Amino acid sequence: EAGVAQSPRYKIIEKRQSVAFWCNPISGHATLYWYQQILGQGPKLLIQFQNNGVVDDSQLPKDRFSAERLKGVDSTLKIQPAKLEDSAVYLCASSFPLRQGLITEAFFGQGTRLTVV
Amino acid sequence: ILNVEQSPQSLHVQEGDSTNFTCSFPSSNFYALHWYRWETAKSPEALFVMTLNGDEKKKGRISATLNTKEGYSYLYIKGSQPEDSATYLCVLDTGRRALTFGSGTRLQVQP
Numbered sequence: 600e601a602g603v604a605q606s607p608r609y610k611i612i613e614k615r616q617s618v619a620f621w622c623n624p625i626s627g628h629a630t631l632y633w634y635q636q637i638l639g640q641g642p643k644l645l646i647q648f649q650n651n652g653v654v655d656d657s658q659l660p661k662d663r664f665s666a667e668r669l670k671g672v673d674s675t676l677k678i679q680p681a682k683l684e685d686s687a688v689y690l691c692a693s694s695f696p697l698r699q700g701l702i703t704e705a706f707f708g709q710g711t712r713l714t715v716v
Numbered sequence: 717i718l719n720v721e722q723s724p725q726s727l728h729v730q731e732g733d734s735t736n737f738t739c740s741f742p743s744s745n746f747y748a749l750h751w752y753r754w755e756t757a758k759s760p761e762a763l764f765v766m767t768l769n770g771d772e773k774k775k776g777r778i779s780a781t782l783n784t785k786e787g788y789s790y791l792y793i794k795g796s797q798p799e800d801s802a803t804y805l806c807v808l809d810t811g812r813r814a815l816t817f818g819s820g821t822r823l824q825v826q827p
Binding site (some may be wrong): 602603627632634639640641642644690702703704705706707708709710 | 759762767778805811819820
């Protein structure tokens with residue numbers, strides 16, 4: 600079974616530039632997550648999709664971050680404009696259970712390491 | 717925002733040492749607890765998922781216990797090896813499809 604695919608693996612940009620990350624989840628997984636992990640901290644949920652609808656984006660800095668999952672399959676996360684504090688690993692994950700009350704096991708991509716200079 | 721705490725933040729041990737880490741979580745929001753292992757430049761990998769108070773799970777030299785009433789879980793590694801070097805993530809599952817991560821314990825095993 601193919602895993603969660605993310606690209607690019609690494610990206611270095613200057614502050615105020617824009618950047619986009621792409622994620623292709625495991626086939627059939629309805630739920631897709633984007634997490635941000637800043638060095639020394641645990642991953643923080645940025646946004647969660649159920650199919651192509653947003654379930655939770657309460658911790659997404661909406662003034663500069665945006666995400667979409669137009670056909671309910673792959674997803675893009677964009678930062679515009681980037682700040683120094685956006686330097687982090689951006690992890691995409693997907694999971695299968697469609698209903699509440701079921702255990703969620705997330706499968707992760709390898710992440711995109713973003714450095715903003 | 718739920719708070720999942722892990723300690724210690726980092727740990728350096730010698731090959732052959734046994735070690736353990738702690739994860740604390742709000743017991744009122746508990747549905748399941750996951751442990752993931754995350755090696756540098758790789759994807760986090762699921763180790764265990766535990767649901768019942770008193771659960772004990774084992775995988776090779778790694779084992780975990782769960783106390784849902786007091787809100788903690790322990791992860792043990794017996795006879796640490798250099799290949800055990802990784803970040804160990806504790807993740808709370810509230811049954812509402814999103815996961816809350818602890819900050820992780822970074823383990824370094826010296827040969």
